[in-house]
Amino acid sequence: MADGWIEDRGVANGEAAGDAIAGSPHVCRAAQRSRALPRLLGKLLRFATLMFAVSFVTFLLVSSSPIDPVQANVGQTAYATMTPERRVQLAERWDVGTPVWERYTAWLGDALQGDLGESLRFNAPVVEVVGERFGNSVALLAVSWLLSGVIGFALGVAAGVTRGSLFDRVVRGWCYVLAATPAFWLALVALMVFAVYLGWFPLGFSIPIGASAEVSLATRLHHMVLPALVLSMTGIANVALHTREKTCDVMASPYVRLARARGEGTWAVAVRHGLRNLVLPALTLQFAQVSEIFGGSVLVEQVFSYPGLGQAAVTAGLGGDAPLLVGIALASAALVFAGNALANVLYGVVDPRMRGELTHGA
Amino acid sequence: MAGEDHAAARHLDAERHHHHTHAGSSQHPGGHHLLTVEHLSVSFRMYDPAASFFAARHVEQPVIRDLSISVHAGEIVAVVGASGSGKTLLADAILGLNEPNARVTGSIWFDGVRCDARGVERLRGHGISLVPQSVDHLDPLMPVGEQVVGACGHGHAGREERARRRERARQLFAAYGLPEETMRSYPHELSGGMARRVLLMCALMDDPRVIVADEPTPGLDLELAAHALDDLRTFANAGGGVLLITHDIELALHVADRIAVFREGTVVEETAAANFASPDLLEHPFSRALWHAMPEHGFAAVGGSAGACAAQGGDAR
Structure with a gap:
C-alpha cells in the first residue's frame, strides 16, 4: 500500500489519485480473463511433464534396484527347483535382460495409447490393480486427511487465541510429542493397546479374514477406525502447530488491534477477522498434507496389513514390478497435483488480492 | 479530581490549572474534562535484557511514568514526542489494549466518571474511538464497507443494528466523498487518502466523544497532513475531543489547540499551542x-x- 500513500503526495486532493487506483483492478481482471486459456494450457503442459518425469525416474529406479524380480516373485524354493528353460522363460516375461531405455520406450508407447501395462506381481492390468487398491485406500486417506485438518485447525486456532494459557501449553506439548513420534511406532502401539489388550478393534485388514467381499459397511468402518486415527494423528500435530503460529500472528495484527479498539471481544474478533485470514494458510497446509498423508499411509497400511495403495506400492517396489510401481507413482503424483491445483483455485476465491494470479506455483 | 471545583470556571488562555494551560477552544461542559489521564504508569514485566541469556531474571521495565493529560471538549490536544518513545502505549492504555505482561497504574476519567480497567474496556468503541496509523489496520480480506459497519451482534437485534449501521455507513461514505461502490472494495484497492478516510469512518461509525488518533498521517508533508486532519478539526468543532499522537511538532502546532510535550515516558509540559509563539x-x-x-x-x-x-x-x- 506504500505506493498509495506516495500517490497522494503528488495530487493535492487525494480523491483523484484514489479513483484512478480504485478503477485499475477491474481493468486488470478483464485483461487476466483473456489470458485464462494459455494459463490452462500451461498447466496441462506442466502436468504432462510431471507425469513423464515421474514415470521415467520410477523406471530408472526399479531397473537399478539389485532385486532380481524372478527370484523375488517366484520364491527361493520354487526358483531352486526350477528347470533352466523355465527360468529363461520367466526372465523373458519379466524383461530381465532388456535395457531400461528400451523397456521405457515400449511402456511409454503403450501408455500414450492409454495402456499402462500389466502388473507382473498381481497378474492383472495396472489400471485395474491401482483402481481396486485406490478404492480401498481412498476412504482411509480421505478420513485421515479430513480428521487431521479439522482437529488440527480447531486445536491450533483455540491455542493461538488463548496464547500462553494452560490449554495452549497442553496443546503445544502434545503436538511436540506427536510430531516426534514415528507413524509406524504409533501404529504398533495402537495395535497393542486397542486391538490386543482392549480388543476394541480388529488386528488388521479391511475386512475379517476369510470373509468374502460382501461385508457390511459397519464392519468395513470398524476395520478402518484404528488405521485412520493413527494416520490422522501425524497430521494433527503439523496442522495444529502451524495454525497456532498463524493465529498468533493474526491476533497480534494491526487490524485485530483496531477491531478490539472498537469494543469487539477476543473470540468475536477471532471469528470475524481471524477465521477469514486463517483460511488461506489452512488451505495451503491442508493440500500440502495430501502428500504427507499419502506417504504415511504406506507405513500405516503395512502395519495394519490394510490392502490399500500404500501396501501395493511396497509390494511392487520389493518385487521389482515396474509397471505397477509406475502406475501407483503416477496416480499419487496426479492426486497431489490435483490437490495443489485445487488449492490455487481456492486461493483466488478466498483472497481478492490473488485473483488472476493462479499460475504462480503448482 | 476532574475539576468539579471549577465547574463554571472560565480560564484565560495561558492560565494554569490541572497541570495544564488552556486554549481558546477548550471547554468544560458539565464542569469537567472530557478525558483525563492522571499519574499513568506503564511498565512491562520481562526478562532482564541486560543480563546474559541464562541468568536473566524478571524485571519491571518502566515505559510510561506518572503521565497526566486532559482532553477538553472542542479541542485537539497533540501529544508530541520522538518516534519510539512510547507514545502509542499511551493510546493503548487509554483504550485498555494492554499486553498481558504490562502493568498499568493510574486513573482515567471519562466525562467526569472515574473508570476502572473494565470501565476503560467498555469505553472502547462506546465513547472513545481509535484512528490508527495505516491501512494495515484494515482486514485485507474484508470489504471496507463491512469493516466500517463493524460487528453488530447476532439474532434479530443484530440484524436491525446491522441495517441501521449500514445506512449510517452509506451516509458517511457520501459525506466523505467516496462512491458507494468503494464499500465493496478491499483495502488493497484503496489509495492512501481513501484508506485514511475509511479508518476515520470506522471511528465515526461508533459516534465517539473522544478520538485517539495515533500518527494518522504518516509520510505526508505538512500541508497535506494538515489538510488530512481537517476532518478531525470538524469533529472537534462539533464538540468532540481529539488526542492526536504525533512526532511532528510543526504539524501539531498547525492543527492542535494544545500541545503536550512527551519525553521519556511522561508529559513534561501541557500547554496552549499559542504559547509556542x-x-x-x-x-x-x-x-x-x-x-x-x-x-x-x-x-x-x-x-x-x-x-x-x-x-x-x-x-x-
Missing part, C-alpha cells in the same frame, strides 16, 4: 529546547538533527 511562554526547559530546534528558529539544537526527535537528546539552554 515564544520560548518565554514555555515552562519546561525541554519544551524550550524543542522550540529552538524547529527549522524556523534556526535548528539551534541539541543532538544534531532537527525536530522533536533531535530535542530528545537533552535539555539545551
Whole structure:
C-alpha cells in the first residue's frame, strides 16, 4: 500500500489519485480473463511433464534396484527347483535382460495409447490393480486427511487465541510429542493397546479374514477406525502447530488491534477477522498434507496389513514390478497435483488480492 | 479530581490549572474534562535484557511514568514526542489494549466518571474511538464497507443494528466523498487518502466523544497532513475531543489547540499551542529546547538533527 500513500503526495486532493487506483483492478481482471486459456494450457503442459518425469525416474529406479524380480516373485524354493528353460522363460516375461531405455520406450508407447501395462506381481492390468487398491485406500486417506485438518485447525486456532494459557501449553506439548513420534511406532502401539489388550478393534485388514467381499459397511468402518486415527494423528500435530503460529500472528495484527479498539471481544474478533485470514494458510497446509498423508499411509497400511495403495506400492517396489510401481507413482503424483491445483483455485476465491494470479506455483 | 471545583470556571488562555494551560477552544461542559489521564504508569514485566541469556531474571521495565493529560471538549490536544518513545502505549492504555505482561497504574476519567480497567474496556468503541496509523489496520480480506459497519451482534437485534449501521455507513461514505461502490472494495484497492478516510469512518461509525488518533498521517508533508486532519478539526468543532499522537511538532502546532510535550515516558509540559509563539511562554526547559530546534528558529539544537526527535537528546539552554 506504500505506493498509495506516495500517490497522494503528488495530487493535492487525494480523491483523484484514489479513483484512478480504485478503477485499475477491474481493468486488470478483464485483461487476466483473456489470458485464462494459455494459463490452462500451461498447466496441462506442466502436468504432462510431471507425469513423464515421474514415470521415467520410477523406471530408472526399479531397473537399478539389485532385486532380481524372478527370484523375488517366484520364491527361493520354487526358483531352486526350477528347470533352466523355465527360468529363461520367466526372465523373458519379466524383461530381465532388456535395457531400461528400451523397456521405457515400449511402456511409454503403450501408455500414450492409454495402456499402462500389466502388473507382473498381481497378474492383472495396472489400471485395474491401482483402481481396486485406490478404492480401498481412498476412504482411509480421505478420513485421515479430513480428521487431521479439522482437529488440527480447531486445536491450533483455540491455542493461538488463548496464547500462553494452560490449554495452549497442553496443546503445544502434545503436538511436540506427536510430531516426534514415528507413524509406524504409533501404529504398533495402537495395535497393542486397542486391538490386543482392549480388543476394541480388529488386528488388521479391511475386512475379517476369510470373509468374502460382501461385508457390511459397519464392519468395513470398524476395520478402518484404528488405521485412520493413527494416520490422522501425524497430521494433527503439523496442522495444529502451524495454525497456532498463524493465529498468533493474526491476533497480534494491526487490524485485530483496531477491531478490539472498537469494543469487539477476543473470540468475536477471532471469528470475524481471524477465521477469514486463517483460511488461506489452512488451505495451503491442508493440500500440502495430501502428500504427507499419502506417504504415511504406506507405513500405516503395512502395519495394519490394510490392502490399500500404500501396501501395493511396497509390494511392487520389493518385487521389482515396474509397471505397477509406475502406475501407483503416477496416480499419487496426479492426486497431489490435483490437490495443489485445487488449492490455487481456492486461493483466488478466498483472497481478492490473488485473483488472476493462479499460475504462480503448482 | 476532574475539576468539579471549577465547574463554571472560565480560564484565560495561558492560565494554569490541572497541570495544564488552556486554549481558546477548550471547554468544560458539565464542569469537567472530557478525558483525563492522571499519574499513568506503564511498565512491562520481562526478562532482564541486560543480563546474559541464562541468568536473566524478571524485571519491571518502566515505559510510561506518572503521565497526566486532559482532553477538553472542542479541542485537539497533540501529544508530541520522538518516534519510539512510547507514545502509542499511551493510546493503548487509554483504550485498555494492554499486553498481558504490562502493568498499568493510574486513573482515567471519562466525562467526569472515574473508570476502572473494565470501565476503560467498555469505553472502547462506546465513547472513545481509535484512528490508527495505516491501512494495515484494515482486514485485507474484508470489504471496507463491512469493516466500517463493524460487528453488530447476532439474532434479530443484530440484524436491525446491522441495517441501521449500514445506512449510517452509506451516509458517511457520501459525506466523505467516496462512491458507494468503494464499500465493496478491499483495502488493497484503496489509495492512501481513501484508506485514511475509511479508518476515520470506522471511528465515526461508533459516534465517539473522544478520538485517539495515533500518527494518522504518516509520510505526508505538512500541508497535506494538515489538510488530512481537517476532518478531525470538524469533529472537534462539533464538540468532540481529539488526542492526536504525533512526532511532528510543526504539524501539531498547525492543527492542535494544545500541545503536550512527551519525553521519556511522561508529559513534561501541557500547554496552549499559542504559547509556542515564544520560548518565554514555555515552562519546561525541554519544551524550550524543542522550540529552538524547529527549522524556523534556526535548528539551534541539541543532538544534531532537527525536530522533536533531535530535542530528545537533552535539555539545551
